[in-house]
Amino acid sequence: MEIPKIGQAPAGSLVDLAESVRDVANELLRIHEGDHDHVAEAREILREATAKLGAIASRHESPRAVESADKDGTRPYYFPGALAPRVHVAHPWMTADEIEGGRRGRVRFDLIHEGPPGCAHGGHVAWFFDQAFGHHVVSQRIGGPTHRLEVVYRRLTPLQKELDYEIRTDRIDGRKIFADGVLRDGDVVVAEAKALFVAPKAGFEMTREGMTRND
Numbered sequence: 001m002e003i004p005k006i007g008q009a010p011a012g013s014l015v016d017l018a019e020s021v022r023d024v025a026n027e028l029l030r031i032h033e034g035d036h037d038h039v040a041e042a043r044e045i046l047r048e049a050t051a052k053l054g055a056i057a058s059r060h061e062s063p064r065a066v067e068s069a070d071k072d073g074t075r076p077y078y079f080p081g082a083l084a085p086r087v088h089v090a091h092p093w094m095t096a097d098e099i100e101g102g103r104r105g106r107v108r109f110d111l112i113h114e115g116p117p118g119c120a121h122g123g124h125v126a127w128f129f130d131q132a133f134g135h136h137v138v139s140q141r142i143g144g145p146t147h148r149l150e151v152v153y154r155r156l157t158p159l160q161k162e163l164d165y166e167i168r169t170d171r172i173d174g175r176k177i178f179a180d181g182v183l184r185d186g187d188v189v190v191a192e193a194k195a196l197f198v199a200p201k202a203g204f205e206m207t208r209e210g211m212t213r214n215d
Contacts, residue, residue, distance in 0.1 A: 007077040008067055010087040018087045022112070025089070029111040092128055096135055102168035103136045107183070109159050120157040125183070128165075129193040133179050136167040137197050144177065144199035155190040157183065163190065175199040 010018075024046070031039065063077035064070075078087050086093075092113060096105035107128055115121025130149055137144065157163070163185050170178040181193040 008064065010076070010078045014087050018089050021089045022110070026111045029114070091131070092124065094128070094132070096132070096139075098139060099166075102166060102179075103132065103139065104164070104166045105132075106162045107132075107165055108162050109157060111159060114159055116156055118156075118159055120159055122151070122153055122157075125153070125157050125191055126151045126193075129181050129183075129191070129195070132165060132167050132181060133193070133195040133197070136169070136179060137177055144175065144197045146195060147176075147198045148196040149193065150195075151191060151193045153191050155185070155188060157190045158185060161185065170194075175201070 024042075033039070058071075058075040060073055060075045062074045064074035065077050090112060092107055092109050094105055094107040096103045109120035109124060109128075113120045113124040115124070126149065129151055130146055133149070134146065163183055165181065165183045167179060167181045170180050172178070175198055177197040177199060179195045179197070181195070182189055183191040183193075
């Protein structure tokens with residue numbers, strides 16, 4: 001018996017719209033003059049855009065957790081576990097390539113992720129690690145929910161700069177998957193992380209397509 005795919009993939013037009021929303025948010029954080037005519041005009045444009053989207057948005061609170069579920073009575077659930085669905089506007093830009101026993105890629109934090117001046121907020125860095133670990137364990141077909149995440153901040157994490165990261169499996173002990181991660185600015189380590197994921201009970205397997213039954 002196969003468990004249906006988790007969530008849905010957003011339409012390309014929604015991904016493009018999300019990119020525009022991110023652009024607006026980042027430009028907003030660069031403006032000194034709150035009473036400028038452009039600000040008032042932009043506010044009216046956004047009100048109109050919100051009304052247009054609201055006219056077709058679902059008002060249901062129950063997520064359409066699996067693709068096969070009926071659209072009526074649910075709202076979309078755009079599962080954030082994959083890299084491609086960039087409809088979650090606060091998600092940092094990132095890439096990933098599979099390597100032996102892990103993943104390697106790049107990530108960039110923008111102004112919407114700012115904490116200390118010119119640096120990413122530690123909460124966003126931790127969020128990134130949780131996502132990167134999640135991508136890894138699913139790609140290795142050994143995935144499960146995050147049980148524990150520990151982040152050590154070695155340096156302040158710079159904004160608007162492509163940083164390198166690497167995720168590797170440390171060991172697997174029964175249903176427990178231990179993994180290590182590192183985030184670098186060039187040769188400088190800015191943060192390190194350790195994570196523990198607990199796989200579903202026997203008979204289930206987390207895959208790229210969601211959770212499947214394998215007994």
